[in-house]
Amino acid sequence: MAKYFPNVDWQIMWEATNQTLFMTGISVLVTFVLGIILGMLLFLTGKDNMWENKLINTVIGAIVNIFRSIPFIILIVLLIPFTVFLLGTMIGETAALPALIVGAAPFYARMVEIGLREIDKGVIEAAKSMGASTWTIIWKVLLPESLPALVSGITVTAIALVGYTAMAGAIGAGGLGNLAYNYGYQRNQNDVTVVATIIILLIVFVIQFIGDTITAKIDKR
Amino acid sequence: MISIQNVRKIFPFKEGQLTAVDDVNLEIKDGEIFGVIGYSGAGKSTLIRMLNGLELPTEGTITVAGRDISKIRGSELRKARQEISMIFQHFNLLWSRTVSENIAFPLEIAGIKGPERKKRVAELIRLVDLEGRENAYPSQLSGGQKQRVGIARALANNPKVLLCDEATSALDPETTDSILDLLVDINKRLGLTIVLITHEMHVIQKICHRVAVMEKGKIVEIGSVLDVFKNPQQPITKRFVQQVSEPEETKEIAEHLLKCYDSGQIIQLTFIGDSAEQPLIANLIRRFHVNVNILQGKISQTQKGSYGTLFVHIDGNEQEVNKAVDFIRSQQVGVEVVSNG
Numbered sequence: 001m002a003k004y005f006p007n008v009d010w011q012i013m014w015e016a017t018n019q020t021l022f023m024t025g026i027s028v029l030v031t032f033v034l035g036i037i038l039g040m041l042l043f044l045t046g047k048d049n050m051w052e053n054k055l056i057n058t059v060i061g062a063i064v065n066i067f068r069s070i071p072f073i074i075l076i077v078l079l080i081p082f083t084v085f086l087l088g089t090m091i092g093e094t095a096a097l098p099a100l101i102v103g104a105a106p107f108y109a110r111m112v113e114i115g116l117r118e119i120d121k122g123v124i125e126a127a128k129s130m131g132a133s134t135w136t137i138i139w140k141v142l143l144p145e146s147l148p149a150l151v152s153g154i155t156v157t158a159i160a161l162v163g164y165t166a167m168a169g170a171i172g173a174g175g176l177g178n179l180a181y182n183y184g185y186q187r188n189q190n191d192v193t194v195v196a197t198i199i200i201l202l203i204v205f206v207i208q209f210i211g212d213t214i215t216a217k218i219d220k221r
Numbered sequence: 222m223i224s225i226q227n228v229r230k231i232f233p234f235k236e237g238q239l240t241a242v243d244d245v246n247l248e249i250k251d252g253e254i255f256g257v258i259g260y261s262g263a264g265k266s267t268l269i270r271m272l273n274g275l276e277l278p279t280e281g282t283i284t285v286a287g288r289d290i291s292k293i294r295g296s297e298l299r300k301a302r303q304e305i306s307m308i309f310q311h312f313n314l315l316w317s318r319t320v321s322e323n324i325a326f327p328l329e330i331a332g333i334k335g336p337e338r339k340k341r342v343a344e345l346i347r348l349v350d351l352e353g354r355e356n357a358y359p360s361q362l363s364g365g366q367k368q369r370v371g372i373a374r375a376l377a378n379n380p381k382v383l384l385c386d387e388a389t390s391a392l393d394p395e396t397t398d399s400i401l402d403l404l405v406d407i408n409k410r411l412g413l414t415i416v417l418i419t420h421e422m423h424v425i426q427k428i429c430h431r432v433a434v435m436e437k438g439k440i441v442e443i444g445s446v447l448d449v450f451k452n453p454q455q456p457i458t459k460r461f462v463q464q465v466s467e468p469e470e471t472k473e474i475a476e477h478l479l480k481c482y483d484s485g486q487i488i489q490l491t492f493i494g495d496s497a498e499q500p501l502i503a504n505l506i507r508r509f510h511v512n513v514n515i516l517q518g519k520i521s522q523t524q525k526g527s528y529g530t531l532f533v534h535i536d537g538n539e540q541e542v543n544k545a546v547d548f549i550r551s552q553q554v555g556v557e558v559v560s561n562g
Contacts, residue, residue, distance in 0.1 A: 120313065123314070123315060125313065126309060129306070129307040130327040130378075131298075131300065131302035131330055132330050136329075136330055140326065145317055220317060221316045221360055
């Protein structure tokens with residue numbers, strides 16, 4: 001190992017991997033919840049739906065579109081005052097979380113909305129005809145019936161988030177991206193970059209595998 | 222059980238509006254199987270959807286099981302809907318739930334828990350003949366089985382009314398008949414009022430007690446199924462009756478025969494109930510000097526008795542033929558001269 005990767009400090013590499021996993025894990029969790037709430041609101045306030053409300057729908061839609069359109073590296077910089085206000089610092093892996101979530105949740109919210117729209121209208125109508133309340137429809141019809149789309153959507157989002165963490169690393173958030181930048185780029189230690197890349201690829205493959213397995217298991221269509 | 226008074230439903234559009242249901246009045250009795258027939262766009266679907274508040278009338282009152290459906294909202298409407306179930310053309314089952322779980326859904330909504338719910342689901346599965354398929358997912362079922370799940374689900378909370386929105390239109394003829402038999406069975410066993418809409422006269426003939434014919438949002442004809450079959454008034458009703466009483470090739474046969482026979486008359490006879498049992502043709506030949514050639518006949522069964530149609534060619538000298546036709550008319554048999562030879 002030492003022969004092929006002379007500059008790699010495995011202790012540091014391991015720490016960086018943990019930081020990347022931490023940033024990805026937390027931001028995926030929060031994005032999942034926040035994205036579902038936003039996506040559900042977008043869906044329910046849409047035309048001909050249970051909470052039809054053009055104003056709310058337009059406002060949420062606009063916010064989602066704006067944050068989805070800002071390139072992530074710029075978003076991090078834009079959110080520095082917000083992050084400092086929230087956490088008192090903008091260094092370290094925790095400080096990357098606000099930007100990661102703000103960047104990913106709108107992206108995922110759109111996917112949630114699309115997934116919800118694909119549910120057969122007749123099924124929602126059947127639930128209504130049985131006397132279901134809107135909450136019952138949300139919990140027992142909308143979420144279960146769109147679950148495969150929600151899971152494959154969060155898989156794609158999680159993989160994008162791994163990429164985002166690397167970018168966040170470039171401005172001091174830690175993690176594998178930070179490592180590759182500091183050692184690989186600044187000190188020209190290409191072996192560090194290669195190892196960091198391999199680990200990131202492994203993380204992505206594992207996420208994709210988990211996502212595909214869950215989707216296949218829950219999809220009974 | 223169901224009272225529809227002066228109901229109108231207007232859908233506004235960007236330019237103009239569409240009157241889907243136009244001044245409809247209807248009384249449906251307790252325990253009745255009531256059919257509404259019409260072509261697509263006639264407004265029958267909108268009408269049935271107003272019976273459980275999925276659509277609200279623009280004008281008029283709808284009372285179902287003592288509740289003013291057109292006025293109530295929120296939890297009161299949801300409560301009412303548990304007594305007015307619906308089955309659908311495309312079944313509308315939750316694909317993410319098994320047969321048992323789908324049937325349990327309305328019970329969950331009604332707040333029925335644990336063992337009681339389990340027991341009720343088992344009962345319903347037996348009622349619709351789906352034993353052994355409890356843990357299958359809808360994607361693993363045939364169309365007929367899916368509709369059986371739909372029916373079980375609709376019956377779960379012991380409703381007073383069952384609405385059938387083209388419930389057999391997506392099924393093949395044989396499966397359609399088995400579903401219709403199940404509906405009749407449920408109607409008899411549970412005393413449930415059934416309202417169904419369809420574009421197939423076969424469905425009306427097979428299970429309905431009374432029928433309303435809809436055209437352009439209005440009810441143009443209403444009556445007992447037997448009466449409507451015996452004596453359809455409106456052109457549209459006649460066309461629907463022909464769907465079942467007159468196979469398509471009859472016209473061609475008649476034309477062909479007209480070419481073969483240059484004299485006599487081709488007559489369509491309609492028999493209802495008891496009159497179907499008299500030896501009319503034998504009497505005809507004995508009393509009059511005519512030749513009777515039977516072209517085609519059919520007897521159909523409805524919920525309130527049977528009726529039959531018979532196409533005959535009567536030949537002889539003109540006077541005798543006319544006398545024979547008059548005789549038939551006096552025998553409580555519907556007569557329609559299809560064409561003169």
